[in-house]
Amino acid sequence: MRKDKGDMELAIEVPQPRLRAVPSEPAPPDPDPSDAELLARVGEHDREAFEILYGRYVRPVFGLALRRLGDRGHAEDAVQEAFAAIWRSASTYRPERGAAGGWLYTVARNAIVDRLRRNGPAHDAELPELTSAEAGPAEQAEGSWVSWRVHRALEELQPREREVIELAYWSGMSQSEVAEYLGLPLGTVKTRTRSGLARLASVLEGELA
């Protein structure tokens, strides 16, 4: 508990029980490590941590690459390069300087921009994001960041919640049609949708505000 400046120090000496040294046992692995913890482990070249991090971020990275490069083949190459860059530079991540998600976004974006430069100016013409007259660079960057965080947050949902959210938002089906499609009662679909949205809100709060 945090002490306020006005708190008084107690001057009573409380006898402390003698503690015996106990051989320390290795702590059990965290079943759900944070991204920052995983990055710290990747910085020590922990492949298992890298695989977990990859599972959480492969879709956001691929989405970002696809958005910027506009070509699935180039985007797949960019994903390879982005994760190779993450593996190489994870040890430089400092949690006190910002969230792990933001750091990963920056590393991935830089790898994608590198590929964009290598592809040359001829390829730029294929990029809808760069040729759009509707949104400037700032809006594009914001849009990419929102997609990144939302797609990352979707990875935190239970599969059954994620399924109804994806169908509700991107299949064009009504809730009744989703219920019929999944063979579930309409009430169950609505409950899962609401709980999924609430969980997404919890994940995203403080990240995108």
Added chain:
Amino acid sequence: MNRDPSLDELIGVEVSGAERERLQHVHELLLQAGPPPEVTPELASGPTLSMTLGRRRRAVKPRAMLLLAAALATALVFFAGYIVANNGGSTSATGKGPVQELALRGTSVAPGAQATLKVWQAKDGSNWPMTMTAAGLPKLPGNEGYEVYLVRHGRPWLPCGTFRVTSSSGAVTVTLNAPYSLRRGDSWVVTRPGAGGTEPGKTVLQPVSA
């Protein structure tokens, strides 16, 4: 064109106050973000060894590249000569492309579906790698999956692998295997389980010419 869902339809009108604002914010972010991309099976299978072994690429000078190319070409010519000399020139060219490519279209079970199935050269004469890219296949409930069947004598004959559709767009790319001795006239269909899980079930995709 998909319509955007309304929050009222998704969560009902009875949610109000701060909770509604919270969900409204997420609702707008989801609409702004758009759907996440469907990754290929190769990407979904996990990080590759090259990601953790690879070193930062350094720009290779054109002259160094030319020297490297010349060295590789020399080695290739030497190697090819060696192979021919030791096998009496009997090695058969396997070719790099698929040995068979099949366009599939949806039946009445999935009228909007289509796919391309490619059969690649078997290394041992009996295990034929196959890749299939499909679109428009509906997601099946629960753990049900589609099955690819080798068709012989006009009917589904032997199974070649199963796959599931997880994307809402119904797009999927899968790697399969036909572990059989193929014959001229063999073909493939995609089926979904029939009532009670019976196999081969209903045909969902069939060759365009069928």
